[in-house]
Amino acid sequence: xxxxxxxxxxxxxxxxxxxxxxxxxxxxxxxxxxxxxxxxxxxxxxxxxxxxxxxxxxxxxxxxxxxxxxxxxxxxxxxxxxxxxxxxxxxxxxxxxxxxxxxxxxxxxxxxxxxxxxxxxxxxxxxxxxxxxxxxxxxxxxxxxxxxxxxxxxxxxxxxxxxxxxxxxxxxxxxxxxxxxxxxxxxxxxxxxxxxxxxxxxxxxxxxxxxxxxxxxxxxxxxxxxxxxxxxxxxxxxxxxxxxxxxxxxxxxxxxxxxxxxxxxxxxxxxxxxxxxxxxxxxxxxxxxxxxxxxxxxxxxxxxxxxxxxxxxxxxxxxxxxxxxxxxxxxxxxxxxxxxxxxxxxxxxxxxxxxxxxxxxxxxxxxxxxxxxxxxxxxxxxxxxxxxxxxxxxxxxxxxxxxxxxxxxxxx
Amino acid sequence: xxxxxxxxxxxxxxxxxxxxxxxxxxxxxxxxxxxxxxxxxxxxxxxxxxxxxxxxxxxxxxxxxxxxxxxxxxxxxxxxxxxxxxxxxxxxxxxxxxxxxxxxxxxxxxxxxxxxxxxxxxxxxxxxxxxxxxxxxxxxxxxxxxxxxxxxxxxxxxxxxxxxxxxxxxxxxxxxxxxxxxxxxxxxxxxxxxxxxxxxxxxxxxxxxxxxxxxxxxxxxxxxxxxxxxxxxxxxxxxxxxxxxxxxxxxxxxxxxxxxxxxxxxxxxxxxxxxxxxxxxxxxxxxxxxxxxxxxxxxxxxxxxxxxxxxxxxxxxxxxxxxxxxxxxxxxxxxxxxxxxxxxxxxxxxxxxxxxxxxxxxxxxxxxxxxxxxxxxxxxxxxxxxxxxxxxxxxxxxxxxxxxxxxxxxxxxxxxxxxxxxxxxxxxxxxx
Numbered sequence: 001x002x003x004x005x006x007x008x009x010x011x012x013x014x015x016x017x018x019x020x021x022x023x024x025x026x027x028x029x030x031x032x033x034x035x036x037x038x039x040x041x042x043x044x045x046x047x048x049x050x051x052x053x054x055x056x057x058x059x060x061x062x063x064x065x066x067x068x069x070x071x072x073x074x075x076x077x078x079x080x081x082x083x084x085x086x087x088x089x090x091x092x093x094x095x096x097x098x099x100x101x102x103x104x105x106x107x108x109x110x111x112x113x114x115x116x117x118x119x120x121x122x123x124x125x126x127x128x129x130x131x132x133x134x135x136x137x138x139x140x141x142x143x144x145x146x147x148x149x150x151x152x153x154x155x156x157x158x159x160x161x162x163x164x165x166x167x168x169x170x171x172x173x174x175x176x177x178x179x180x181x182x183x184x185x186x187x188x189x190x191x192x193x194x195x196x197x198x199x200x201x202x203x204x205x206x207x208x209x210x211x212x213x214x215x216x217x218x219x220x221x222x223x224x225x226x227x228x229x230x231x232x233x234x235x236x237x238x239x240x241x242x243x244x245x246x247x248x249x250x251x252x253x254x255x256x257x258x259x260x261x262x263x264x265x266x267x268x269x270x271x272x273x274x275x276x277x278x279x280x281x282x283x284x285x286x287x288x289x290x291x292x293x294x295x296x297x298x299x300x301x302x303x304x305x306x307x308x309x310x311x312x313x314x315x316x317x318x319x320x321x322x323x324x325x326x327x328x329x330x331x332x333x334x335x336x337x338x339x340x341x342x343x344x345x346x347x348x349x350x351x352x353x354x355x356x357x358x359x360x361x362x363x364x365x366x367x368x369x370x371x372x373x374x375x376x377x378x379x380x381x382x383x384x385x386x387x388x389x390x391x392x393x394x395x396x397x398x399x400x401x402x403x404x405x406x407x408x409x410x411x412x
Numbered sequence: 413x414x415x416x417x418x419x420x421x422x423x424x425x426x427x428x429x430x431x432x433x434x435x436x437x438x439x440x441x442x443x444x445x446x447x448x449x450x451x452x453x454x455x456x457x458x459x460x461x462x463x464x465x466x467x468x469x470x471x472x473x474x475x476x477x478x479x480x481x482x483x484x485x486x487x488x489x490x491x492x493x494x495x496x497x498x499x500x501x502x503x504x505x506x507x508x509x510x511x512x513x514x515x516x517x518x519x520x521x522x523x524x525x526x527x528x529x530x531x532x533x534x535x536x537x538x539x540x541x542x543x544x545x546x547x548x549x550x551x552x553x554x555x556x557x558x559x560x561x562x563x564x565x566x567x568x569x570x571x572x573x574x575x576x577x578x579x580x581x582x583x584x585x586x587x588x589x590x591x592x593x594x595x596x597x598x599x600x601x602x603x604x605x606x607x608x609x610x611x612x613x614x615x616x617x618x619x620x621x622x623x624x625x626x627x628x629x630x631x632x633x634x635x636x637x638x639x640x641x642x643x644x645x646x647x648x649x650x651x652x653x654x655x656x657x658x659x660x661x662x663x664x665x666x667x668x669x670x671x672x673x674x675x676x677x678x679x680x681x682x683x684x685x686x687x688x689x690x691x692x693x694x695x696x697x698x699x700x701x702x703x704x705x706x707x708x709x710x711x712x713x714x715x716x717x718x719x720x721x722x723x724x725x726x727x728x729x730x731x732x733x734x735x736x737x738x739x740x741x742x743x744x745x746x747x748x749x750x751x752x753x754x755x756x757x758x759x760x761x762x763x764x765x766x767x768x769x770x771x772x773x774x775x776x777x778x779x780x781x782x783x784x785x786x787x788x789x790x791x792x793x794x795x796x797x798x799x800x801x802x803x804x805x806x807x808x809x810x811x812x813x814x815x816x817x818x819x820x821x822x823x824x825x826x827x828x829x830x831x832x833x834x835x836x837x838x839x840x841x842x843x844x
Binding site: 025028029033036043046047049050051053119120121122123127133136137138139140141142145146149153350354356357364368372378379385386389390394 | 447448449451455458459462463465466665666667668669672679681682683684685686687690691694695697698699700701702775779780782783785786793797810814817818821822825826829
């Protein structure tokens with residue numbers, strides 16, 4: 001007689017909830033769900049009780065009321081009578097502005113330093129290692145403060161530009177570098193849509209033209225590739241492409257009547273033209289030079305990750321060194337460099353919240369700083385702030401995923 | 413015989429010529445400079461430019477540093493002594509040293525307490541960092557949090573003693589139950605510790621002496637570089653186990669647990685630390701029971717720990733993913749259960765892979781502790797930007813103060829990263 005080893009169907013014992021792997025995960029998850037629900041309920045009841053005790057309620061009505069404070073650097077029209085929502089929009093645009101600017105310059109710094117770290121010149125190599133270590137090991141907040149201090153302490157005040165024997169003068173009579181910021185000629189359209197002041201539509205037109213040119217040149221290049229594949233002779237596209245880039249934009253500028261407003265010393269300060277405030281420059285420069293050190297390491301690691309055999313194989317095929325670099329090494333290195341590079345961009349965006357330390361009006365300083373303090377709406381403000389940064393990070397990381405999927409090795 | 417042979421056969425040398433040294437320009441420093449500094453024209457230009465940059469930097473900073481003054485009472489006095497010369501006024505460091513290190517409201521007569529805690533820290537940290545040291549030293553490590561807490565905050569000694577008692581009881585219960593199953597031991601231990609702490613909550617106030625041995629210092633009086641060190645050390649050590657748990661949770665096959673971890677990690681990683689510090693300073697108090705008062709230091713520790721554990725979780729997840737599948741299968745085939753497989757096979761290897769990442773997070777976190785100055789806590793940067801630069805004596809000595817802060821952070825962070833590289837080499841078990 002053989003005994004059956006199968007568990008008898010239907011006889012469910014309570015101990016199986018813990019000892020049978022089929023049920024154990026269910027048990028654990030139910031316990032986790034209960035604990036989670038209980039702790040959320042506990043936190044929520046605390047919140048409700050505290051709010052009741054303080055006589056507060058959750059309401060976003062404060063966004064519509066006048067902000068009542070001025071912002072020194074704005075991309076869109078804003079005055080102290082504008083709503084808190086408008087102030088938050090100004091902050092969002094300022095955050096994006098400094099983030100985009102810093103991403104571009106940090107990439108430049110990082111790529112240059114990363115490539116130079118692999119230079120065969122000993123001195124340059126050591127200098128770049130010095131740069132990377134110094135900037136990576138000191139908090140970015142200290143760098144921001146230091147560079148802001150340099151801005152204020154080294155640059156002359158607007159007063160120095162005044163009088164017959166002024167100690168400072170404007171560069172080419174166009175640019176003024178002062179401790180309040182840099183003043184540069186500002187473009188505007190005399191015959192633009194919406195009068196001389198111009199509306200944003202003018203700039204959208206300019207951007208649309210440039211984007212159009214970009215797509216047309218891409219078509220031309222594709223066509224050239226096609227012709228080359230058919231006949232073996234590549235048609236010269238340089239002049240066509242230059243014309244496509246420059247002719248439409250110049251015609252558009254002539255139609256709109258582009259003119260430049262030169263900054264002038266009026267009263268105590270410069271007026272007119274473009275003003276790039278000191279806090280923006282300090283934050284921009286500090287973020288780019290700090291993150292540049294990290295990007296340099298990514299670039300170096302990426303180039304070193306391409307095995308030497310690839311270079312040798314390319315040489316064996318008879319490719320010249322610069323073709324080896326552009327066709328063999330770089331495409332493979334980029335696959336390693338780009339993912340950390342994009343997370344550095346994410347870091348720049350998040351670190352731009354340190355603007356609050358130098359008084360640059362980004363979203364953290366407007367919504368999370370002055371608006372929060374004036375209205376006392378701590379919970380709403382902080383939640384909106386987090387939501388904004390979450391959305392930005394999600395956008396950046398989804399772009400990264402799309403790119404990674406496009407670039408990853410196509411394997412079986 | 414004739415000498416035909418001697419005429420027809422060319423002279424053949426039968427001894428080797430002694431090796432002569434390489435020409436002067438193909439050896440020694442000359443060759444090194446040729447290869448490394450002046451290989452091509454472009455390279456030579458680059459070298460000259462680099463030398464010029466180095467000269468610019470050194471010629472401006474060295475006289476400034478070495479001409480520095482160390483013992484004047486104020487910046488005005490400094491300028492008087494220097495008479496227009498450009499030199500540093502390091503007197504601010506000697507004058508405000510205590511404030512830079514301890515903050516401006518920690519009682520001066522108790523400075524020895526954090527100092528002693530700081531010295532014990534080295535003994536406590538040594539066996540963790542260098543595992544050749546006798547394992548007995550780990551006892552100091554285990555006791556260190558309680559000793560340091562008591563030294564820095566003061567107050568009745570019964571608080572740390574009962575806290576320690578809870579841990580000891582919890583460990584004993586764990587050691588008894590773990591033979592049955594890991595989960596039983598783990599949760600049993602936690603429950604036992606909680607019971608002890610709950611009871612202690614009633615006993616300690618009753619037996620606490622009126623005049624404690626060490627006078628108590630409130631958290632808001634902590635400041636300076638001490639605050640940075642305390643936040644960094646506490647948050648890193650707390651976030652390591654939490655981060656590992658989150659990483660394991662994210663790899664879990666149980667969807668609910670997996671999604672809780674994923675949402676937590678992605679949420680925390682998506683927002684900047686400043687917003688989390690805002691949560692700590694203005695929002696978190698709303699989530700505690702109405703009558704309780706949780707002080708700002710603890711709230712900040714909670715938020716920074718959450719922040720860094722999310723990042724450590726991602727690093728550890730990378731380590732877990734990098735481990736060959738064969739290791740997991742080997743653990744299964746040995747008949748180990750989940751907890752045993754993780755403790756004995758998977759985690760030791762995964763953590764070894766993630767050392768560089770974890771150290772990066774730790775260094776980043778230590779640097780980020782300066783951000784608490786934004787929510788008006790007076791850490792090193794907060795002290796410099798606030799009370800010291802605002803004082804009448806020292807208004808205007810930016811470089812000396814900021815340079816000091818930068819140097820302090822550089823020494824600590826660079827030291828940590830050098831240690832991690834040493835550790836990586838030390839732990840390398842692959843033979844290449």
